[in-house]
Amino acid sequence: MLSFLPPRFLASSYAKIAGWTLVAAVILFPFFVLQAVDHNGQLSLAPMTYRPYVLAVLGVFLGLCAVFFLPAPLRALGQSCPDFAVSDVQKKGLQVLLVVGLLLLPLVSNRAELDLATVVLLSVALAWGMTIVVGYAGLLDLGYIAFYAVGAYTYALLSTDYGVSFWVALPLCALLPAALAFCVGFPILRLRGDYFAIVTLGFAEIVRTLLINAQSITGGPNGVAEIPRPTLLGWGAADLDERMMMLYVLALAWAVVVYFVMRRLRVLPLGRAWEALREDDIAARSLGVNVHRMKLSAHMIGAMIAGICGAFFAAKQGFVSPESFTFLDTAFLLAMVVLGGMGSPWGVALAATLIVALPEVSRSFADYRMLFFGMVMVLVMIFRPRGFATARRPSVVYKPASGEKTS
């Protein structure tokens, strides 16, 4: 087909760069450009927004250029880049430092910074929830954002229509997505890999379309506004600053909770069973793991976490609309999970922070988010194909004398 081109060109780096850029351009096209939006009650294609698309493709292109034209020693350096080898003591130290830093943050930052920090924390928690589903249980759930949406709308509608307070609504924001995850998961969790991914993708689109079309209930494309802000035993009602502070503290507390849930799950039989069935489902079944039940539990736990994140999101914004729950958001979430290294809480947190915070730090940078994104994806896939933090830490260590102990 391309034989009219000289063979030397076809074998060259230029051809490879051009080829892969073309592939990226084709694959990314539907995600960025063909987006269904509501148009006076009718679904139609969004007005062509080429800019992010072009930038993403350009990013892939630049990343590829960097890879192919990087001087050999530099390339070798990149490939041999060691895992973050931190000792346990260093790790403890870093964790303490991080928590202290996060606690002191409200004292030294202004409103905008605090708001951004809250968004980052919620995104990290959401990405961690998705890590449980995608990284631990190995279920490529491309509809994860739907549970986030359901949680957000649950709180939004309960509070605006029925005056239910945040803390009363919160359990429902976890239970409803979990119930939905059960109903949806029950039939489709029997599907394997790609099929599961496609069906969940469809599910998320159904949820979004429902939110747009059930105008009388959800407010349609306009969303739900004036969602009451929560207070914590009266704290957070005084003024805007106090409210921001409280939302930040809530988000921090929630992220910490999700972190410990994650850590705990990994060493529990449940987490081990997920890992086992991800590695080899026949072996897992032959050891008595009920594969279907395990997948269902991962799906439901993930949905609960997403639901609560959604409730916090709605409470923080005071406004929700279907626009916040598109496939692009799922793609960003997935990028956080994959870049972070599939199962590593710290790697995912780092990736989430970079992806959410960088564009906000400098407004001009936001325009080039896609550019940056495409570039980073290519570089990471080449130099760290398994994500930022890859080393799998054993969940249990053998101690000859005293038996063994969980770490």
Place this chain on the structure above:
Amino acid sequence: MTPLLALDHVCSGYGRIAVLQDVSLSVGQGQIVSLIGANGAGKTTLMMTIAGMPRLSAGRIGFEGDDISQMPTETLIRRGIAYVPEGRRIFAQMTVLENLQMGAYFSPPPKYRDDLEAMLTLFPRLRDRIRQRAGTMSGGEQQMLAIARALMARPKLLLLDEPSLGLAPLVVRQIFDSLVSLRKTLGLTLLVVEQNARLALSVSDYGYVLRNGRITLSGTGPELLQSPEVQKEYLGGGL
């Protein structure tokens, strides 16, 4: 006395593909029974059918006198049937210890500690490699791990699918020796699928020959070793 495991006229297969036809066999308490047959004869299918995946389409499987043919796999494991699948299938990313823990998925904690020590004593190589990632071990070590992992559930009946696959004769010998000793110490009952018919039959109390999904021959170990059919087809020609 009812045998520990009894298959009565079992038919099984994958969807419309029928593999096993009218298979009957029995395994007595404390016996070692081997199953031999050519590639594609349905040996793995037979083992998997006993473990409940796939389900049989006709017949009955009795375990300790109860019909278990409709029970889900995890119930069978709890009742004392352990299955070491063909090709080892250890969890490659997990450490040896984590693999062994997975084997004790249903075993209550107090027993677990003793069982672990027992396995590490039985297979000392595993003790040396307890922190190693299972996927980086040699084939023989992986097979030992697969067996030890299955034994962690304290089964009454161990189903072993081709434990000798790709292993040096010496290692195969070692593994069989440990299996025979296990029968003595734990009162374990074994159903073994083997390509190495000579070795398997020499340690077995009884053997079955499976051909095209049917049992064509059965007898005690020495009987089968003497039979012309077995000699010709599974022991490498006449004499």
